[in-house]
Amino acid sequence: MYYYLTVRQFIRSLKNLDAILEKATRQAEARKFDVNNFCATRLFPDMLPFVAQIRIACDTAKGTAANLAGVEAPRHEDNETTMADLRGRIAKCVAYLETLRAADFERTKPDTLIKHRPDKIIPADEYLFARQIPNFFFHVTTAYALLRMQGVPLGKMDFLNGAQSVAA
Amino acid sequence: MYYYLTVRQFIRSLKNLDAILEKATRQAEARKFDVNNFCATRLFPDMLPFVAQIRIACDTAKGTAANLAGVEAPRHEDNETTMADLRGRIAKCVAYLETLRAADFERTKPDTLIKHRPDKIIPADEYLFARQIPNFFFHVTTAYALLRMQGVPLGKMDFLNGAQSVAA
Numbered sequence: 553m554y555y556y557l558t559v560r561q562f563i564r565s566l567k568n569l570d571a572i573l574e575k576a577t578r579q580a581e582a583r584k585f586d587v588n589n590f591c592a593t594r595l596f597p598d599m600l601p602f603v604a605q606i607r608i609a610c611d612t613a614k615g616t617a618a619n620l621a622g623v624e625a626p627r628h629e630d631n632e633t634t635m636a637d638l639r640g641r642i643a644k645c646v647a648y649l650e651t652l653r654a655a656d657f658e659r660t661k662p663d664t665l666i667k668h669r670p671d672k673i674i675p676a677d678e679y680l681f682a683r684q685i686p687n688f689f690f691h692v693t694t695a696y697a698l699l700r701m702q703g704v705p706l707g708k709m710d711f712l713n714g715a716q717s718v719a720a
Numbered sequence: 721m722y723y724y725l726t727v728r729q730f731i732r733s734l735k736n737l738d739a740i741l742e743k744a745t746r747q748a749e750a751r752k753f754d755v756n757n758f759c760a761t762r763l764f765p766d767m768l769p770f771v772a773q774i775r776i777a778c779d780t781a782k783g784t785a786a787n788l789a790g791v792e793a794p795r796h797e798d799n800e801t802t803m804a805d806l807r808g809r810i811a812k813c814v815a816y817l818e819t820l821r822a823a824d825f826e827r828t829k830p831d832t833l834i835k836h837r838p839d840k841i842i843p844a845d846e847y848l849f850a851r852q853i854p855n856f857f858f859h860v861t862t863a864y865a866l867l868r869m870q871g872v873p874l875g876k877m878d879f880l881n882g883a884q885s886v887a888a
Contacts, residue, residue, distance in 0.1 A: 554722055554830075554845070561849045632829040673884040677722070681729045682883035689857035695856055697801075697865045701763040711858055715850035717842040 555657040562613035609691035610645040621656040723825040730781035772882040777859035778813040
């Protein structure tokens with residue numbers, strides 16, 4: 553079932569994101585600056601900072617999975633101030649996603665109505681493909697961009713890593 | 721079938737991207753600078769410029785659709801130098817995607833092998849969810865980021881626009 557499949561893809565992307573944060577940490581060590589200086593960076597003064605990009609990516613993945621499985625997601629407090637804290641946030645999110653099984657998504661059909669805000673409902677396919685997947689990658693890519701533009705040596709394979717092709 | 725569905729989502733996102741380029745054009749007019757100055761901007765000197773972000777977003781959408789439908793995508797030359805050219809590139813891509821019908825994707829199953837490089841094959845689901853969807857949103861988000869960080873008044877709804885929820 554593709555709901556399960558797409559949630560598994562969030563896990564892969566979040567692990568890639570963690571590896572990107574690891575590269576940022578190594579870059580800070582090599583250049584001898586505090587890696588936590590990245591946490592407050594923004595693309596523009598009225599845009600959310602790096603910490604929020606990570607939190608929203610995690611919460612989008614977690615909330616999507618929980619909503620499509622018809623369960624309540626665990627609450628994770630927004631209290632991270634360091635890169636290590638943010639990696640902990642990603643780890644908690646991945647650990648939760650890994651508790652879910654294909655069977656948890658079997659009752660959900662493409663037109664099952666999902667309550668995604670207290671006053672909004674949306675069919676499952678529209679929820680996943682039109683809102684949640686784009687939103688998830690928006691925040692992961694923005695986090696990547698913030699590090700990339702400040703000199704962390706990243707390439708697109710850091711973002712895409714883990715897709716499995718087979719030699720022809 | 722979700723292959724058709726996800727290709728339709730690429731159309732929606734490309735139309736949002738075109739509206740974002742329109743906002744950049746209006747911003748340039750209001751501030752009296754040449755909107756084409758955005759075309760060569762980069763997040764970092766060794767990263768691809770804005771024009772390439774748009775081309776790759778388009779080619780990812782077009783190539784994904786064609787590969788999943790088992791047809792050959794039309795070739796679009798990489799010769800854009802202006803914002804108007806880039807909007808033309810998006811329009812050509814959308815026009816092609818709109819020729820495809822749900823029936824074109826019916827023969828493709830989750831494990832159908834897709835040739836995505838001359839020497840690489842990958843099962844359809846892995847191709848779509850692990851490579852092409854993340855890659856598409858990576859480039860759309862990077863284009864958004866390049867404009868956003870240079871003062872174009874954008875918000876996330878410019879990126880997500882068109883997802884249809886229903887009042888509860």
